[in-house]
Amino acid sequence: MKQLGIGILLVLVLAGAGVSMVQVTSETYAVLTVAVHDVYGNPLDNVRVSVSYQYPRPEDASIPDQFTVQGTASFTLKAYRTYYVTVVKAGFSPHSELVELEEDTTFAVVMEYQQPLPELHVTRFTIQPDDVGPGEQFELLLVIENEGTGDALNVTIFFASTEFFSPIQPSSSAYFNRVDVGRAVSVNQRYAVSGEAPSGVYDLELTISYQDPSITSHTTQETVSISIRRKLLLKLLNISYPRELDQGQTFTFSVDVANGGRFAVNGIYLEVMSDMDWEYTSYYIGSLEAGDFDTFESDVTSSVPGEHYFTMKMGFVDDFNRQRYQETSFTITVLEVVKERLNLPEEKGLWDRFIEFLKAFLGLR
Numbered sequence: 001m002k003q004l005g006i007g008i009l010l011v012l013v014l015a016g017a018g019v020s021m022v023q024v025t026s027e028t029y030a031v032l033t034v035a036v037h038d039v040y041g042n043p044l045d046n047v048r049v050s051v052s053y054q055y056p057r058p059e060d061a062s063i064p065d066q067f068t069v070q071g072t073a074s075f076t077l078k079a080y081r082t083y084y085v086t087v088v089k090a091g092f093s094p095h096s097e098l099v100e101l102e103e104d105t106t107f108a109v110v111m112e113y114q115q116p117l118p119e120l121h122v123t124r125f126t127i128q129p130d131d132v133g134p135g136e137q138f139e140l141l142l143v144i145e146n147e148g149t150g151d152a153l154n155v156t157i158f159f160a161s162t163e164f165f166s167p168i169q170p171s172s173s174a175y176f177n178r179v180d181v182g183r184a185v186s187v188n189q190r191y192a193v194s195g196e197a198p199s200g201v202y203d204l205e206l207t208i209s210y211q212d213p214s215i216t217s218h219t220t221q222e223t224v225s226i227s228i229r230r231k232l233l234l235k236l237l238n239i240s241y242p243r244e245l246d247q248g249q250t251f252t253f254s255v256d257v258a259n260g261g262r263f264a265v266n267g268i269y270l271e272v273m274s275d276m277d278w279e280y281t282s283y284y285i286g287s288l289e290a291g292d293f294d295t296f297e298s299d300v301t302s303s304v305p306g307e308h309y310f311t312m313k314m315g316f317v318d319d320f321n322r323q324r325y326q327e328t329s330f331t332i333t334v335l336e337v338v339k340e341r342l343n344l345p346e347e348k349g350l351w352d353r354f355i356e357f358l359k360a361f362l363g364l365r
Contacts, residue, residue: 030079032099033106035072036087040182042147043071044111047089051075054082054098077101087111119148120155120179120208122222133231135195137168140224144208145184152179152210152218159189160205164197164228179210199230199319230319233261234268236312236328237293241300247337250301253278257285257314258293267317268294274310276302276332305336 036047047068053060066073077083079102086096092111099107123145132138146152155176159167169190176185191204203223211217240254259265268285272278280298288294302308314326 028079029076030101031074031104032077032083032085032101033072033074033104034068034085034087034109035106036068036089036109036111037071038092038111039113039149040147043068044089044092045069045071047073047087047111049073050084050086050088051077052084052086054084079103085109091117113149116150116213117148118146118150118152118179118181118210118212118218120144120146120152120210120218120220122206122208122224123147123184125224127226132193132226132228134164134193134197134228137190137192138226140189140191140204140226142187142189142206142224143184144179144187146179146181149181150212151181153177153213153215155179155185155208155210157187158207158209159191160207162202162204164194164202165204166192166194168192193228197228199228201225201227227320230263231261232263232265232316232318232324233259234265234288234314234316234326235260236314239330241330241332243331244333244335245302246335247305248301248303250299252297253300254295254297255312256293256295257288259288259290262290263319264289265316267315267323269315270296271313271315272298272310273313274300274308275304276300276308276310302332302334305334308332308334 032051034049034051036044036049038044045068048065049068050065051063060078063075063077066075082098082100084096085099085107086094087109088094089111091114093114095109095111097107097109099105121144122142124143126141128139128141142157144155144157155178157174159172161167161172167189170188174187174189179185203225206222206224208220208222209217235258237256237258238254240252242251245251257268257270264287266287268288270283270285272281274281278298278300280296283296285294309329309331311327311329314328316324318324
């Protein structure tokens with residue numbers, strides 16, 4: 001206890017004498033983002049980015065390399081330090097530079113090609129029509145661009161056939177004499193889809209073959225995706241209801257829901273939207289196999305005369321588990337019922353009854 005008291009007293013004396021106290025603080029960090037582009041300003045992916053300390057310390061941990069995604073790689077590093085940043089990618093000259101990191105910083109790197117080489121890729125494509133089914137045809141529009149540093153010569157695009165897809169027009173290939181640096185060409189190709197193709201998303205493969213200015217051959221494999229959806233065919237048949245009826249009269253509405261396609265349809269239901277009084281306004285069918293049907297019936301009453309419109313909404317689920325709808329509208333006329341008045345004899349007054357009595361007494365009636 002005596003030694004403890006002496007220690008406390010010494011601290012108080014030093015503080016009172018103006019002796020500064022050492023305060024330990026935690027290290028601060030900052031984010032270094034490395035953005036990598038080519039000479040045309042296009043972001044480069046899969047570039048190896050290495051970061052190391054210019055003046056390493058024994059307590060410093062190693063910094064793992066990263067590969068750029070969408071042209072960037074980010075590192076959380078100790079602030080107020082200087083780092084070596086090195087970027088490397090095949091076909092490009094390596095780049096290294098010192099960066100003094102004090103706060104969150106984005107460091108831009110422009111990589112130069114080692115030699116002029118063409119590089120052809122599909123940059124965009126469209127498919128018409130958007131909704132394609134088995135047994136139908138569609139047109140594929142491709143845009144192919146030269147993203148390299150040299151002109152491409154003798155360019156040929158080959159369209160491959162698959163189990164369910166066949167290129168038909170204009171042929172199974174397209175040819176261009178050259179595609180210069182930074183230029184693009186358009187290609188139209190028509191395909192036929194097999195009638196046996198199940199619903200799904202498919203990859204169409206194509207090969208781009210070309211030469212660089214030194215007549216060295218290059219090949220690029222590309223794929224584009226297309227969705228095929230089987231067309232489900234539901235029909236309303238044997239629709240039965242009167243086109244006219246009297247006010248307040250009840251009638252029976254009846255309809256058959258038939259699967260007229262080649263595939264089963266699931267999740268089928270009916271819903272009636274009407275201002276009349278229906279016994280049932282909805283009906284769940286479930287599944288119908290190809291060629292099968294189900295019947296919906298309901299008693300209907302309307303006490304309001306005039307034209308009435310009602311809609312039958314039929315819903316079902318397609319092969320991609322998406323809800324689909326079909327709507328059919330109907331019209332019915334409700335005739336007003338007019339009640340006839342009864343012709344009752346009017347009640348006679350006292351004088352009229354006296355005159356009739358005299359006529360009867362005198363035999364004048």
